Amino acid sequence: MEEPLDLNGNLGFFEIEKTEGAYEFFNNNIKYINLFDFYYFLDAIEDSNNDVNKELSDRKITEILYEYAINDA
Incomplete structure (x- = not known):
């Protein structure tokens, strides 16, 4: 995710060889x-x-993953 980190921020996907x-x-x-x-x-x-989890909205799943990445990972 681009800095500054924000739930609505831009994502980038890069090959491990590049990063x-x-x-x-x-x-x-x-x-x-x-x-x-x-x-x-x-x-x-x-x-x-x-x-x-299938009852969760895409937004809720995004929020859960974001919170995990920022606070727990």
Whole structure:
């Protein structure tokens, strides 16, 4: 996510070869912060489709993931 981190901020997706796994990454003079491991992100998307979570709105899922990334990760 672009800095400053904000729930409505811009996302960027970069290959691990480009970021070299760094937590902070600059691309075209824009600073990005890695919110989660890519595989965690894929698991979270898959989990969002399970019976318990399928009732949640996309916005609520986004809020939950954002809060996790900012406060718990």
